[in-house]
Amino acid sequence: MDFTLNDEQMMFAETARTLFSDSCTPDHWRKMMEQGVVRDDARWASIVETGLTLVLLPEDAGGIGLSETDFALIAQEAGYVALPEPLVESAGVAMPMLAALAPGHDLLGDPAATIAIAHPLNPFVANADSAAAILLEKDGEAYLATPDQVTLTAQPSIDPFRRLFKVEWSPENAAPLGKADWDLALDRACVFNAAMGLGLAQRAVDMAVDYAKERQQFGKPIGSYQAVKHHLASAQVAIEFAKPVVAAAAAEIGARDVQARARVSHAKLIALEAADKAARASIQVHGAMGYSWEVDVHLFLKRTLALTQAWGTPAYHRARIAARIFTQPMGPDQTFAREAQNA
Amino acid sequence: MDLTYTPEQQAFRAEVRAWLEAHVPGEPLEHFDATREGFEAHRAWEKTLKSGDWGMVTWPKEYGGRGLDLIQWLIFEEEYYRAGAPGRVNQNGIFLLGPTLIEFGTHEQKQRFLPKMASGEEIWAQAWSEPMAGSDLAGVRSTCVLEGDEYVLNGHKIWSSRAVFADWAFGLFRTPGTERHKGLSLIFFPLDAPGVTVNPIKKINGHVGFAEIFLENVRVPAFNRLGDEGQGWHICMATAGFERGLMLRSPARYQVAARKLAELWEAHKESADPSLEADVVRAHMNADAYALNIYQTASRLIAGAKIGPEASTNKIFWSELDIHLTQTALSILGPTAELTHEAPDACPVDWIDDYIFALAGPIYAGSNEIQRNIIAERMLGLPR
Ligand SMILES: Cc1cc2nc3c(=O)[nH]c(=O)nc-3n(C[C@H](O)[C@H](O)[C@H](O)COP(=O)(O)OP(=O)(O)OC[C@H]3O[C@@H](n4cnc5c(N)ncnc54)[C@H](O)[C@@H]3O)c2cc1C
Numbered sequence: 001m002d003f004t005l006n007d008e009q010m011m012f013a014e015t016a017r018t019l020f021s022d023s024c025t026p027d028h029w030r031k032m033m034e035q036g037v038v039r040d041d042a043r044w045a046s047i048v049e050t051g052l053t054l055v056l057l058p059e060d061a062g063g064i065g066l067s068e069t070d071f072a073l074i075a076q077e078a079g080y081v082a083l084p085e086p087l088v089e090s091a092g093v094a095m096p097m098l099a100a101l102a103p104g105h106d107l108l109g110d111p112a113a114t115i116a117i118a119h120p121l122n123p124f125v126a127n128a129d130s131a132a133a134i135l136l137e138k139d140g141e142a143y144l145a146t147p148d149q150v151t152l153t154a155q156p157s158i159d160p161f162r163r164l165f166k167v168e169w170s171p172e173n174a175a176p177l178g179k180a181d182w183d184l185a186l187d188r189a190c191v192f193n194a195a196m197g198l199g200l201a202q203r204a205v206d207m208a209v210d211y212a213k214e215r216q217q218f219g220k221p222i223g224s225y226q227a228v229k230h231h232l233a234s235a236q237v238a239i240e241f242a243k244p245v246v247a248a249a250a251a252e253i254g255a256r257d258v259q260a261r262a263r264v265s266h267a268k269l270i271a272l273e274a275a276d277k278a279a280r281a282s283i284q285v286h287g288a289m290g291y292s293w294e295v296d297v298h299l300f301l302k303r304t305l306a307l308t309q310a311w312g313t314p315a316y317h318r319a320r321i322a323a324r325i326f327t328q329p330m331g332p333d334q335t336f337a338r339e340a341q342n343a
Numbered sequence: 344m345d346l347t348y349t350p351e352q353q354a355f356r357a358e359v360r361a362w363l364e365a366h367v368p369g370e371p372l373e374h375f376d377a378t379r380e381g382f383e384a385h386r387a388w389e390k391t392l393k394s395g396d397w398g399m400v401t402w403p404k405e406y407g408g409r410g411l412d413l414i415q416w417l418i419f420e421e422e423y424y425r426a427g428a429p430g431r432v433n434q435n436g437i438f439l440l441g442p443t444l445i446e447f448g449t450h451e452q453k454q455r456f457l458p459k460m461a462s463g464e465e466i467w468a469q470a471w472s473e474p475m476a477g478s479d480l481a482g483v484r485s486t487c488v489l490e491g492d493e494y495v496l497n498g499h500k501i502w503s504s505r506a507v508f509a510d511w512a513f514g515l516f517r518t519p520g521t522e523r524h525k526g527l528s529l530i531f532f533p534l535d536a537p538g539v540t541v542n543p544i545k546k547i548n549g550h551v552g553f554a555e556i557f558l559e560n561v562r563v564p565a566f567n568r569l570g571d572e573g574q575g576w577h578i579c580m581a582t583a584g585f586e587r588g589l590m591l592r593s594p595a596r597y598q599v600a601a602r603k604l605a606e607l608w609e610a611h612k613e614s615a616d617p618s619l620e621a622d623v624v625r626a627h628m629n630a631d632a633y634a635l636n637i638y639q640t641a642s643r644l645i646a647g648a649k650i651g652p653e654a655s656t657n658k659i660f661w662s663e664l665d666i667h668l669t670q671t672a673l674s675i676l677g678p679t680a681e682l683t684h685e686a687p688d689a690c691p692v693d694w695i696d697d698y699i700f701a702l703a704g705p706i707y708a709g710s711n712e713i714q715r716n717i718i719a720e721r722m723l724g725l726p727r
Contacts, residue, residue: 001352001414002345003635003642069344209723224726226712229719233659236718240656244635251344266628321624326609330602330627332421332595333356335634336346 001336003244005073012055012066013073017080019050024081026296029161038084038161039130041112048111053091056188061099061108068188072195072250079199079275082299084161086127090114092192093185094135101142101177107132119185121312124155124164135180136169142180149173159302187253187261189311190268194246197271197307201239204275204282204300205232211286222285231281238274246271257339262324265317275304348418355411356418362395363426375432375505376552382466382508385432389463398461399437402445406453407461413641417594424595435504436460436467438590440513443582447570455566456531468506468534470514470556471579473499478713480515481523481576485558487516487530489565489572494530496538496561502707506554507543509534514558515575527575531567532558548699584650587658587708589641594634597661600668601630603692607675615675622671629664636660652721655714662704662711669698 005013023043032040047053055071057063075088094115098105107113113132118125120137128134129147136143136150150169157164209232212223222228249267252260279301283290290297308314328334329342348356372388373381392398393407401416402408411419431437441460444453459465476482485498496516506512512534518526534541538561543551570578585591608615608623636657644650672694673680682689684696705711719725 001348001638001642003639004646005344205723209725212725221726223719226716229723229725230712230715232723232725233715233718236722237656237659240653241629241632241636241660244639245632247344247639248346248635251346263631266631270628270632318621318624321628322620325605325624325627330598330605332424332598332634335421335594335598335631335638336348 003247005069009070009073012070013077015050016052016074016077019046019052020077020081020083024083029082029084029296029299032084033160038127038163040084044085044112044114047085047087052087053095053111056092056096057099057108058096058103061103061105063099063108068191068250068253069247072191072246075192075195076199076246079196079201079303080203082161082200082203082296082303086114086116086131088192088196089117089126089189090131093117093189096188097135097142097180097185098144098177101180117185117189118167119189119311120182121186121316122310123166125167126162126164126310128152128165128167129154129163134167135177136167136174137180137182138171140179140182142177143169143171143174144177145169145174157302157306159306160299161303162306184253184256186311187264190264190317191246191249191253193307193311194242194249194264194267194271197268197275197304198239198242198246200300200304201235201242201271201275201278204278204297205235205239207297207300208232208282208285211289215287228285231285235274235278235281238270238277242267242271242274252336255338258324258328259337259339262321265312265320268312269314269317269321272304272308275300276308279304352414352418355415356422359397359419359422360426362397363422363428366391366395367426367428371427372429374550375430375508376546376550379508382432382505385429386463386466388429389431389433389466393462398463399441402441402457402461406445407458412645413589414638414645417638417641420593421595421598424593424599427599432505433460433463433466434591435469435513436465436511439469439582439585440467442585442590443578444569446581447574447578452566452569465511466505466509468503468509468512468554470500470503470506470512470532472502474501477502478710480579481527483515483517483527485514485516486519487528487568487572488519490562492565493562494565494568496530496532496558496563498558500556500558502544502553503556504553504707506534506541506556507551512556513569514556515579518572521573524576526573527579528572529569529575529578530563531569532561532563536561536563538562547702548696583709584654587654587714589637589644589650589654589657591658591708592661592665594630594637597630597633597664597668600665600697601627604668604672604675607672607690607692607694611675615677619671619675622667622674626664626668626671629660629667633657633661633664652717655709655717655722658708659705659711659714659718662701665701665704666698669694669701673698 052074054063055066059065071092078087094117115133116125116128116131117135133144133146150167152165155164155166212228213221215222246267249263282297289295372384375382375385398407400409400411400419404410473483487494487496513531516528516530538559540557541554544553546552604623604626684693
């Protein structure tokens, strides 16, 4: 039993943090919003060059074969900068799925390529237009199509960096890949989006803390007032209790049992709840500034809002936790128990 | 990251479980705050625990422990709550003072106090709060004056849990002429020493769970001072960190409660408000998150980290989860929620008592408002 990260993992996270904090600043967001683009080719190139897209790919597919724990740390850093590019869905979910179905596929060797995924739980596909290919589902089977082999209808999202599409397609115009593990795709998407939620949450708190130290009212920094302090302290409590759940969900994802699924759902629920709490507290602490487009807190609110409902609604995830509660033994010796041991 | 138990940890769990199955009393003991008999029954249980060498597993062997690590402590606690074993009447000693003594005490002090603490022979109360020093603990006015190799203690303490029946207290005293955080010392005194008067105070559940303590020229050896004179504040904050951050409330306690809540829901779901299932799920999530957080903290401490201001997040989390959990149970019970355990139709689990108990959580061990101040100022760096 050891709930700590190793040095290598911390170093990888540190690398991602540095890369993102240099290449994804508020200035970058604003420029992209002005231009109406959701992908910065130079930034994506450096993400690829650093190896962040290869973390979860098995070595026989040209990857570095690390674990969900490692990728979750990167996703958390991506959340901290509200990364516009689809690192999580492409490198964390779609690429590993493609690698499992077709380890030698050309796309896996193309560093610039992102892959979008049309999971049956999601009505829309994010970043489908800029993807090199889209993974599609029919009767549990996976198909691969390029954006011009399908019909894309834009469905603008409140998040300026999420470009959503309804995808219409027919199997004749797509390459069949066989039965795919859509449940694993869901679990990965949930854990990594939960990790993103941790980053989104912490950034929202940090922005508010910085502002509350500077902004003066009644002759004092607003951060000296308890009502302001307590908003942010409560958000930080929520973050601190989401972190270990996300870590455990990532570490146990491979168990694929009712306990592992419940923990994944738990992670997604509470990390995004923490992000919601933090983003709303942050807007409140910023006052009217927080309500202005110019101040970037709204990006964190909007990403949180999107991720909360995508990849299974809160009700969907609560039901998965209820399944664990009502079909498995409960109690203090069950924290790390597995379904197989209880059978 | 490795979230599986080693074979040694599994064997340890089996050992604890077997011992508890053979020794935990079949009938629950009367509450230790209710009567002297209840208190003494719990003291006898502590002695039984010690006979199996389970008094305080994390302490060094020479002081009455087993020298085990914090993961083993968590396993012990899980089995302890799973077995429904009696509450620890000496919790202020073993969970608060004990770890502090191990950090700050001399070898002679540890030898003198720890083994009798581990065996329940000496049961401890915490005497920090005063009428004018609650949240603002640095406002302590009770005094200590060194005369030769003795301290003379004077003052008025209040809200001291279990002081009515306990044997010893660890108090916070001020050297006259000092102010605020400076000049405080942590000193032990026997609750039956000449000059000590203990007046019971009833809690809202009707038990004499706490007391006020008057000290009038109480003389104790200077040996009873923990750390240096004037180091009391520093030591108290270390104690408080342990209290809030780790030991005061075992995750196992809430995991058992979440299990009972799920059972209650299954028994009542036909008639209860269907929206309450979401709260039952939430209670499990909270208990699980708390357990994972503590496992993470224990791992970090084993790897050499120290408890910091994040301990304050724990205290807020467990106290709020406890209220939510017990309140959910009352909502499921509906009109029988108000029945006490004496009522023929009362639920066998005393949810109303658990709820009333939970309401104290946001007050003691530093109120949740104070914890939020600490988080804001020391974790987030907001100005005072
Ligand atoms: C069940 C129980 C057991 C206890 N056991 C012990 C014991 O064994 N030993 C012991 O020494 N003490 C014990 N206490 C006392 C406990 O530590 C104090 O109650 C606590 O520190 C709060 O102090 P107070 O009651 O004087 O409240 P006050 O300090 O008067 O506070 C009253 C209210 O004002 C708020 N408040 C005060 N200051 C601030 C501030 N700066 N900012 C925001 N809000 C503020 C508080 O949060 C609280 O809500 C116990 C208390 C309870 C309820």
